[in-house]
Amino acid sequence: MFDRRHSENHGPLLTILARADAARIKAVAEAVLPTLGTIEVVTSRTGLVMLPLRDTVQGTDFFLGEVLVAEAHLRAGDVEGYGMITGRDLERAMAMAVLDAARAQGHATVLEFIAQEASIQHAEDEARLRQIEATRVEMETF
Amino acid sequence: MAYVATRGGERAIEQAERLYRQEMGQITADRVAGLRHALPLLVDRVMGEASLYDPDLAALALAQSGGDLYEAVLLLRAWRTTQPRIAIAAPVRLEELFTHRRISAAFKDIPGGQILGPTLDYAHRLLATEVLEGTPFTPPPVDPAAHPAPAHQPSLAAWQKAEGLVADRPSAPIAPDDIPDVTREPLLFPAARAHTLQSLARADTGGVLALGYAAMRGYGNAHPTVNELRLAEAEVMVRHPSGASFSAGRVKVSQAEVTSKGKSGLLELGFCATFGWNEVKVIAGATLDLNAPGAEKGSAVEEEFVLYHTEPVEASGFCIHFKLPHYVTFQSSLDALRGAKAAQPATEEVPA
Numbered sequence: 001m002f003d004r005r006h007s008e009n010h011g012p013l014l015t016i017l018a019r020a021d022a023a024r025i026k027a028v029a030e031a032v033l034p035t036l037g038t039i040e041v042v043t044s045r046t047g048l049v050m051l052p053l054r055d056t057v058q059g060t061d062f063f064l065g066e067v068l069v070a071e072a073h074l075r076a077g078d079v080e081g082y083g084m085i086t087g088r089d090l091e092r093a094m095a096m097a098v099l100d101a102a103r104a105q106g107h108a109t110v111l112e113f114i115a116q117e118a119s120i121q122h123a124e125d126e127a128r129l130r131q132i133e134a135t136r137v138e139m140e141t142f
Numbered sequence: 143m144a145y146v147a148t149r150g151g152e153r154a155i156e157q158a159e160r161l162y163r164q165e166m167g168q169i170t171a172d173r174v175a176g177l178r179h180a181l182p183l184l185v186d187r188v189m190g191e192a193s194l195y196d197p198d199l200a201a202l203a204l205a206q207s208g209g210d211l212y213e214a215v216l217l218l219r220a221w222r223t224t225q226p227r228i229a230i231a232a233p234v235r236l237e238e239l240f241t242h243r244r245i246s247a248a249f250k251d252i253p254g255g256q257i258l259g260p261t262l263d264y265a266h267r268l269l270a271t272e273v274l275e276g277t278p279f280t281p282p283p284v285d286p287a288a289h290p291a292p293a294h295q296p297s298l299a300a301w302q303k304a305e306g307l308v309a310d311r312p313s314a315p316i317a318p319d320d321i322p323d324v325t326r327e328p329l330l331f332p333a334a335r336a337h338t339l340q341s342l343a344r345a346d347t348g349g350v351l352a353l354g355y356a357a358m359r360g361y362g363n364a365h366p367t368v369n370e371l372r373l374a375e376a377e378v379m380v381r382h383p384s385g386a387s388f389s390a391g392r393v394k395v396s397q398a399e400v401t402s403k404g405k406s407g408l409l410e411l412g413f414c415a416t417f418g419w420n421e422v423k424v425i426a427g428a429t430l431d432l433n434a435p436g437a438e439k440g441s442a443v444e445e446e447f448v449l450y451h452t453e454p455v456e457a458s459g460f461c462i463h464f465k466l467p468h469y470v471t472f473q474s475s476l477d478a479l480r481g482a483k484a485a486q487p488a489t490e491e492v493p494a
Contacts, residue, residue, distance in 0.1 A: 010382065010384065010386040010388075011382070011386040011387045011388040012388070013388075014382055014386060014388035015377075015388045015389040018388060018389060018390050018391055019389070019391060019392075045226070045228075046225060047225050047226045047227065047228035047229075048194075048222065048225045048226070048227045048228060049227075049228055049229045049230065049231050049378060049380060049390065050227065050229070050230045050231065050318075050321075050323075051195070051231045051234065051376070051378060051393065052230065052231065052232075052233040052234065052318060052321055053233060053234040053376070053395070053397075053415050054233045054234065054235050054236070055335070055339055055413050055415075056236050056297050056299040056300070056370075056397075056399060056411075056413060057299060057399060057411040057412070057413040057431075058311050058313055058335060058413075059311070059312050059313040060313050060335045060336055060339065061233045061316055061318075061321050061336065062321065062322075062335070062336035062337075062339040062340045062343070063321060063323055063324075063325075063336070063340045063343075064193075064234070064340075064343050064395065064415060064416070064417060065189075065190070065192075065193035065194060065195060065343060065344060065417050066193060066194050066195065066222060066227070067194075067195040067196070067231070067378050067390075067391075067393055068194065068195065068196035068199065068225070069228065069378070069380075069390055069391075071228060073383070080383065082382050082383055082384075084228075084380055084390045085390055085391055086195070086196075086378060086390050086391030086392070086393065087196060087198065087391070088196065088198070088199075100382075125240075125290075125293065126290050127286065128242075129290030129291045129292075129293060130286035130287050130288070130289065130290045130291075131284045131286045131287075132241075132242055132243075132257060132259055132290075132291040133257075133286070133287035133289060133290055133291035134284055134285055134286055134287040135243075135257055135258040135259055135260075135261075136255055136256065136257050136258075136287075136291065137256050137257075137258055138255075138256075139250035139251075139256055140250070141250065
């Protein structure tokens with residue numbers, strides 16, 4: 001069975017890791033890796049995730065298509081780590097899995113990294129949304 | 143059955159391929175990255191028609207095919223078959239999309255407002271010829287608003303259903319594994335709605351436009367008005383082995399609803415969505431969805447006609463197969479023609 005020592009906010013933390021900058025997450029994973037002990041790689045592969053979308057007219061779920069993802073799954077002692085990211089960067093998926101396992105082992109540096117990345121991602125989204133807001137129009141009929 | 147052999151074919155075929163690829167020259171990672179960043183809408187179109195989302199691979203397919211979209215789509219569809227299917231993501235819901243553009247041509251005061259987003263809708267189309275003279279074209283930067291737009295916008299159709307303007311036809315929940323899939327099942331008619339919408343999502347943009355335009359010009363049953371058009375990013379929600387749900391990343395999606403007044407006295411809606419940002423395709427596709435119910439067999443908007451003739455790989459493949467040797471079958475036609483001619487009585491010569 002998979003290690004169950006995960007907090008309720010595990011999902012949001014994984015979302016931040018999956019979107020983290022490739023170079024930065026790989027650098028942090030390299031730094032954390034020696035502290036994890038013996039690593040067993042369960043899975044490291046690319047594959048497809050089917051993406052359904054719900055039709056707004058009749059509420060029908062249908063497949064929009066397939067998304068290429070990279071997936072990594074590892075064991076480190078008595079914890080496991082998992083990563084999945086869009087794209088084909090196996091190293092990035094493995095870095096995510098390493099940090100997921102390190103977080104389960106209680107490494108504070110991982111939570112610090114996640115907090116930094118969350119701040120960067122929030123700023124990116126806000127900057128984009130301010131640009132989008134600049135295109136708001138009020139339509140009038142004459 | 144008879145066959146035709148081509149003498150010396152192997153060498154000629156190899157040289158022909160070399161001659162083709164010579165036009166494209168060396169393909170490098172930099173060229174692929176350049177295509178991806180310079181031609182995002184073309185990359186989107188290829189991903190939509192290939193039904194495979196990965197901008198890097200789409201840009202590579204464009205580089206390898208020299209911009210032949212059908213070849214690019216074929217490359218991606220073929221490559222896709224080498225990959226295992228790992229998971230099925232949670233269904234994307236309109237209200238959860240990170241929305242970049244969202245407009246309605248039917249209602250001006252829509253909940254959440256009209257947001258133009260990235261568009262040339264109201265821009266002049268001028269070719270920047272100065273670039274060819276050595277003056278780079280640098281787009282002016284966006285002046286951002288003081289406050290961000292909401293990341294998520296409500297569904298206009300949901301509001302219309304609540305107002306009683308549109309029939310609310312809730313469909314039964316379906317497990318992800320049970321969603322019909324045209325890549326694994328034959329497309330049969332009348333088609334399951336999931337098959338129809340999936341086929342439109344991966345359809346040829348030009349084909350959908352041609353048939354959708356025919357409907358718009360009067361060869362259909364209903365004239366469309368864009369109810370809602372949305373360009374957005376969807377989270378790919380997958381599951382960690384522990385059960386936690388998380389996003390593996392965002393993908394660009396387009397979706398459109400078009401509307402017209404139905405015979406029931408309510409508004410009727412047509413729907414289409416696809417990977418990438420491709421407004422023409424989803425508006426034309428939604429128009430075809432709106433026109434399909436009750437369409438005459440064999441008409442330009444009838445479901446079977448539309449879905450069979452807008453599949454890009456099948457349509458382009460069938461078209462180009464006609465250039466391959468047909469000497470034996472054509473010779474048979476010639477023989478029949480000559481036979482018929484020989485059987486005809488000689489025509490009398492008309493005196494001058």
